[in-house]
Amino acid sequence: MPSASYASIFVAALLCLPPTSTAAPSIPSSQSQPVTRGTLKRLKRATSAVDEPWLRGHRDYLKNKYHAGSDSTSPAKRQTYGSSQLFNYGADYAYYTSISIGTPPVAYDVLLDTGSSDLWFVGEDCPTCATSGRPTYSSTGSSTFNTTGSAPFGISYLGGDVNGTTAHETVSMAGMSIDNQSYGVIHIFQEGSLPKIVSGLLGMAWRPLAKLGVPWWMNAASKYQWAEPLFAVALSREVTNPAPLASEPGGSFTVGAVDPSLFTGEIDYIDIPDGYNTWWLAPLTGITIGGSVLQIGSQLAAIDTGTTLIGGPPTVVEAIYAQIPGVQRGTGDSAGYYFYRK
Numbered sequence: 001m002p003s004a005s006y007a008s009i010f011v012a013a014l015l016c017l018p019p020t021s022t023a024a025p026s027i028p029s030s031q032s033q034p035v036t037r038g039t040l041k042r043l044k045r046a047t048s049a050v051d052e053p054w055l056r057g058h059r060d061y062l063k064n065k066y067h068a069g070s071d072s073t074s075p076a077k078r079q080t081y082g083s084s085q086l087f088n089y090g091a092d093y094a095y096y097t098s099i100s101i102g103t104p105p106v107a108y109d110v111l112l113d114t115g116s117s118d119l120w121f122v123g124e125d126c127p128t129c130a131t132s133g134r135p136t137y138s139s140t141g142s143s144t145f146n147t148t149g150s151a152p153f154g155i156s157y158l159g160g161d162v163n164g165t166t167a168h169e170t171v172s173m174a175g176m177s178i179d180n181q182s183y184g185v186i187h188i189f190q191e192g193s194l195p196k197i198v199s200g201l202l203g204m205a206w207r208p209l210a211k212l213g214v215p216w217w218m219n220a221a222s223k224y225q226w227a228e229p230l231f232a233v234a235l236s237r238e239v240t241n242p243a244p245l246a247s248e249p250g251g252s253f254t255v256g257a258v259d260p261s262l263f264t265g266e267i268d269y270i271d272i273p274d275g276y277n278t279w280w281l282a283p284l285t286g287i288t289i290g291g292s293v294l295q296i297g298s299q300l301a302a303i304d305t306g307t308t309l310i311g312g313p314p315t316v317v318e319a320i321y322a323q324i325p326g327v328q329r330g331t332g333d334s335a336g337y338y339f340y341r342k
């Protein structure tokens, strides 16, 4: 990780099954998988890598999104864990990873999103998908592509809707391979729903939010006996890098274990409140600003790797920024945002 200091890596371990007393194993630095790259990543200087439609979409999406408030069937013989490299796009703008699909496997970059539960790729026959030059998904040549019972679907996201058709395929990541994973192939796509560089979205939240069937991670938790009942995300920061590339290696995603080299101290595990296994929600009662605690009542906060923003109810956000001198309120397209310049 050449340009990210460990001190600036944020580690979140998301516990998804009843804890066992297994000690943390050490993680191999990378898990090599026999995959064919779908594309080569071209690295460009990040001049202004930020996708404006996507950013605007996120604001509107966040406003709506958070208003509402397993056992192993056939455990594998040995306890499993694995890891996958993350990439930091646009200097802390979005985080993505590579996932492989089909037989033989082809790798595509997908946004890693703990704030939704479905997996989809933009299809090659999608006229609006390729306009930004992102690689599109093709099922051609795969012997495990399965369209039996496929059905049209639509999902509203971020900056727009996506519409497509469901299918089933073999989908692998972090050394874990799921046969018959349900996913979507997108035919109609609004540009604001995904950063330009990636070909799809991997939803890592819970089943009740899913439109396309059981999320990949829940299938992986059923099929494999994870060494620890969790997955973990480490996100790098590029704030101190004077000339970040459009894509930098940026942290890691681990399934079944936490990488002990990425944190010190104890992990504070917090229960998702009963009946709320939708997003990865944690109760939030106060926020420390400049050393003093602002009580915000009893809120549930979602840990969402798919957004670049911190969002909250307008009254809470206003109360936070009221404590910070020099903050400016956005207007026009930026309405609802607050700006702070050092």
Ligand SMILES: *[C@@H]1O[C@H](CO)[C@@H](O)[C@H](O)[C@H]1NC(C)=O
Pocket: 146, 147, 148, 149, 150, 168, 179, 180
């Ligand atoms: C293909 O998909 C259908 C529909 O979901 C499913 O019932 C069937 O078992 C799948 N076939 C294989 C070989 O996985």
Ligand SMILES: *[C@@H]1O[C@H](CO)[C@@H](O)[C@H](O)[C@H]1NC(C)=O
Pocket: 153, 154, 155, 156, 161, 162, 163, 188
């Ligand atoms: C696409 O999906 C959205 C969200 O579900 C839906 O509102 C819209 O009608 C769909 N459009 C088409 C052309 O199917």
Ligand SMILES: *[C@@H]1O[C@H](CO)[C@@H](O)[C@H](O)[C@H]1NC(C)=O
Pocket: 168, 180, 182, 213
């Ligand atoms: C494939 O998944 C579907 C549901 O998505 C399920 O109905 C079917 O039984 C599965 N088939 C196999 C072979 O596992």
